[in-house]
Amino acid sequence: MSRPVLRSASLPRRRRLSGAVIVALAVGALAVLVAAGPALGVEPASGVAPSIKVEPAPARIVRHGPRSRPVVALTFDDCRDREAVLALVRALRQEGVPATFFPYGYAVRRSPDLWVAVAAAGFPIGNHTLSHPDLVPLAEGTVRYEFRAWRRIVEPIIGAVAIPYARPPYGAFNATTARAAGKEGYAALVLWDIDTRDWARPSAAVIAERAGRGTNGSIILMHCGPRQTVNALPAIIAGYRARGFGFVTIPELIEGTGLRLGEGRVQPVDGRRIDLRGRPIAL
Ligand SMILES: [Zn+2]
Numbered sequence: 508m509s510r511p512v513l514r515s516a517s518l519p520r521r522r523r524l525s526g527a528v529i530v531a532l533a534v535g536a537l538a539v540l541v542a543a544g545p546a547l548g549v550e551p552a553s554g555v556a557p558s559i560k561v562e563p564a565p566a567r568i569v570r571h572g573p574r575s576r577p578v579v580a581l582t583f584d585d586c587r588d589r590e591a592v593l594a595l596v597r598a599l600r601q602e603g604v605p606a607t608f609f610p611y612g613y614a615v616r617r618s619p620d621l622w623v624a625v626a627a628a629g630f631p632i633g634n635h636t637l638s639h640p641d642l643v644p645l646a647e648g649t650v651r652y653e654f655r656a657w658r659r660i661v662e663p664i665i666g667a668v669a670i671p672y673a674r675p676p677y678g679a680f681n682a683t684t685a686r687a688a689g690k691e692g693y694a695a696l697v698l699w700d701i702d703t704r705d706w707a708r709p710s711a712a713v714i715a716e717r718a719g720r721g722t723n724g725s726i727i728l729m730h731c732g733p734r735q736t737v738n739a740l741p742a743i744i745a746g747y748r749a750r751g752f753g754f755v756t757i758p759e760l761i762e763g764t765g766l767r768l769g770e771g772r773v774q775p776v777d778g779r780r781i782d783l784r785g786r787p788i789a790l
Pocket of ligand 1: 584585635639677
């Protein structure tokens with residue numbers, strides 16, 4: 508007696524469930540067909556782009572870090588002068604002060620042992636292009652090459668993935684520069700808000716005074732080269748410490764801005780240390 512009643516009650520539900528399963532299977536099959544369209548010879552309607560590729564975001568422009576913390580980031584560019592790099596790194600280590608270096612690619616290639624030592628000492632090394640051109644008039648492909656070629660030289664030497672931050676030579680950039688940097692994996696183009704103009708070789712006192720104008724989150728631009736910059740360093744460090752400031756690297760500063768750091772931490776990978784002329788130097 509009860510059987511037919513049960514059947515009649517349960518059948519519609521079973522049918523509804525089956526219907527839902529069929530719809531789900533159909534949707535799934537359609538998704539597979541769409542995903543595998545080209546492989547299956549399924550052509551999209553003419554004029555409809557099949558691509559759903561997402562372009563990487565252009566690199567952001569960063570001139571300083573958050574203004575909420577009393578820290579500054581010392582940065583040193585170009586670095587063709589081996590002795591100047593050594594003197595700066597030794598002085599920074601002696602004071603226990605972190606800093607970030609932006610050498611251009613050919614400068615690193617000239618002194619691979621030096622850059623092994625700089626990276627091993629924990630100083631982040633950022634992309635300053637292969638040959639230090641003004642990037643603004645260059646085509647996107649050429650800009651991408653400048654960033655990519657830098658990585659191909661620097662990363663095997665330092666035995667690590669370099670930080671995902673680039674600094675355009677002369678601080679010159681446009682939309683093409685930012686787009687090219689983004690496509691090469693760079694989260695930010697790192698400029699500065701404090702320029703010492705030390706390349707013009709004013710006195711150490713002038714460099715120290717200019718460098719000391721920073722505030723919370725400032726990025727200070729200097730160069731490895733002028734002897735005056737090396738001589739100014741103790742006064743710069745002492746000045747900020749007297750004002751209660753600390754020092755951070757560019758990755759540490761920029762993490763506070765919400766930019767992703769990616770895999771940019773310096774991590775020694777001995778197997779990738781190649782292209783060395785002789786033994787790595789001691790600092
Ligand atoms: Zn430069």
